[in-house]
Every structure is written in C-alpha cells, then in structure tokens.
Amino acid sequence: MSDWTFIQAAYIVTWTVVCTYALLGISKLRRAEQRLAEIESRNGGAG
Amino acid sequence: MDAATAKTVGDIIGLAGLVLLVPVGWAATRRRMLAPLGVFVFLFVVASQATGLLISPPERGMGDLQKIMYVHVPSAWAFMIAFFIVFVASILYLWRRQVHHDRLAAAAAEAGAVLTALALAQGMIWGKPTWGVWWTPDPRIAFTTVVLMIFAGYIALRAFTDDEDRRARWSAAVGIVGALNVPVVYMSVRWWRTLHQPQSTPSTVDPAYIIGLRLNAFAFLFLLLFLVALRYRAMMADRKADAILEDRALKEDVAHV
Numbered sequence: 001m002s003d004w005t006f007i008q009a010a011y012i013v014t015w016t017v018v019c020t021y022a023l024l025g026i027s028k029l030r031r032a033e034q035r036l037a038e039i040e041s042r043n044g045g046a047g
Numbered sequence: 048m049d050a051a052t053a054k055t056v057g058d059i060i061g062l063a064g065l066v067l068l069v070p071v072g073w074a075a076t077r078r079r080m081l082a083p084l085g086v087f088v089f090l091f092v093v094a095s096q097a098t099g100l101l102i103s104p105p106e107r108g109m110g111d112l113q114k115i116m117y118v119h120v121p122s123a124w125a126f127m128i129a130f131f132i133v134f135v136a137s138i139l140y141l142w143r144r145q146v147h148h149d150r151l152a153a154a155a156a157e158a159g160a161v162l163t164a165l166a167l168a169q170g171m172i173w174g175k176p177t178w179g180v181w182w183t184p185d186p187r188i189a190f191t192t193v194v195l196m197i198f199a200g201y202i203a204l205r206a207f208t209d210d211e212d213r214r215a216r217w218s219a220a221v222g223i224v225g226a227l228n229v230p231v232v233y234m235s236v237r238w239w240r241t242l243h244q245p246q247s248t249p250s251t252v253d254p255a256y257i258i259g260l261r262l263n264a265f266a267f268l269f270l271l272l273f274l275v276a277l278r279y280r281a282m283m284a285d286r287k288a289d290a291i292l293e294d295r296a297l298k299e300d301v302a303h304v
Contacts, residue, residue, distance in 0.1 A: 010172045025277035032284035
C-alpha cells in the first residue's frame with residue numbers, strides 16, 4: 001500500500017467521525033429544544 | 048517559502064489564533080451564536096486542513112506520511128484540553144454543586160473521548176507504514192488507551208443512575224481521576240524513551256511544518272469548543288424540560304392529596 005492510502009484512511013476516518021458526531025450533536029440539540037418548547041407551552045397553557 | 052518567513056507566518060498565526068479565541072469562546076457561550084460559530088469553525092477547519100496538506104513538503108524520514116500529523120497532533124492536543132475542561136468543571140461541581148458544571152464536564156468528556164479515539168486510530172494508521180505495526184505497547188499509546196477507557200467508563204457511568212446529584216458526584220470523581228492521567232500521557236514520551244517521538248515544539252519542528260500544525264491546532268480547538276457547546280446546550284435543555292415535568296407531577300400529586 002502506498003503512503004497516500006494511509007493518508008487518505010487517516011483523513012477519511014477523522015472527518016467521518018467528526019462530522020457524524022457534530023451532526024448528531026446538532027440533531028440532539030434541536031430535539032431537546034423542541035421538547036422543551038412543547039413542555040413549556042403545555043405548562044403555560046395548563047397554568 | 049524560506050525558513051525565516053515560515054517562522055514569522057507561524058508566529059502571526061499563533062498570535063491571531065489567541066486573539067480569535069476570545070470571540071470564539073464568547074460565541075460558544077451564546078445560544079444564538081452557535082450556528083454562525085458552526086459555519087466559522089467549518090470554514091476555518093477546511094482552510095487549515097487544506098493549508099497543511101498543500102504547503103507542507105515531504106518530510107525527510109516520513110515522506111508524505113507527515114501529512115497525517117495535521118489531524119493526529121491537533122486531535123491529541125484537543126483531547127488534552129477537553130479533559131482539562133472536565134477536570135476544572137468537575138472540581139467546580141464538587142465545590143459549588145451547580146448543575147451546569149456537571150453538564151459542562153459531561154459534554155467535554157464526550158467530545159474528549161471522541162478525539163482520544165481518533166488520535167489513537169490516526170496513530171495506528173500512521174504507525175503501520177512508519178513503525179511496521181498497527182499497535183505496540185508504547186507508554187504514550189498505553190496511557191492514552193487508559194484515558195480513553197476511563198472516559199468511556201465515565202460516559203457509561205452517567206447512564207447507571209437517575210439520581211442527578213449522585214450521578215454528578217460519581218462522574219466528577221471519575222472525571223478528576225481520568226483527567227489526572229492526562230499529564231502522564233503528555234510526559235510519557237519524556238519519562239520513558241520508547242518508540243513514540245517526543246512532543247513537537249516550534250524549536251524541534253522544521254519551520255516548513257509550523258504553519259500547518261499551528262493552524263490546525265487552533266482549528267481543532269475551535270472545533271472542540273463548538274462540539275462541547277452543542278452537547279452542553281442539549282443537556283441543559285433536557286434538564287430544564289425534566290425539571291418542568293417533575294415540578295408538574297409534584298403539583299398534580301399535591302392536588303390529588
């Protein structure tokens with residue numbers, strides 16, 4: 001295997017993991033904020 | 048680019064990065080700034096990676112494999128900073144018992160564990176063509192693995208109990224112990240002279256590589272701050288929602304009594 005195969009592997013592994021983690025983080029944040037907004041609006045309606 | 052110019056550019060990048068750290072750090076603490084921060088981090092990372100890959104010449108010993116350093120070295124620096132955040136936030140939690148310190152430690156531990164796993168994976172990919180093996184029981188590698196295991200345990204531990212205070216106290220204890228291992232990781236290449244080379248510093252690195260390394264060090268630092276801010280905000284929003292639900296359930300109980 002050539003040096004560039006290893007270089008490509010290192011970069012592909014790195015950015016696949018980082019991008020996946022960042023997208024999961026964005027998705028979790030959106031879901032958490034939506035849930036909070038729903039609960040707050042229900043709470044306001046009930047109160 | 049001659050060595051003197053490369054060194055001057057490297058110094059300017061170092062200074063500019065430190066100056067940029069102030070607005071980036073500020074943006075990471077503001078919810079409405081998170082999206083612009085994400086865009087800035089993305090562009091900064093792309094530019095830094097491209098610069099490192101394109102301008103660095105093949106190294107005398109490693110050849111083009113040196114280019115792996117632009118992801119491996121910044122990942123290693125960033126995980127050490129992440130666990131320093133865990134250390135400080137955990138001590139602050141045990142001292143002040145404020146929930147946001149616990150969530151900050153948890154967010155940094157998660158991002159730190161991801162970066163530690165990446166540093167190990169990149170090291171293995173670099174080690175195979177350079178050392179001839181994917182893995183060797185070198186002290187730097189062994190202690191980095193120990194730190195990864197501790198923080199994997201930290202993340203698992205947080206799922207073991209629903210008692211918020213107990214979870215935060217246990218996590219803080221594990222976080223502090225785990226973070227105390229990081230200086231051992233850092234110093235291991237000086238204490239035990241084995242296969243892994245000592246730390247790269249501006250005095251030991253050829254100026255041709257300083258620009259790429261320094262740019263990517265800041266790129267990964269900004270990336271870390273963005274990732275920690277994302278997870279911290281999500282955890283705090285979940286916590287606030289749970290608190291409202293608990294409060295409502297208590298009021299309903301009282302109303303039934």
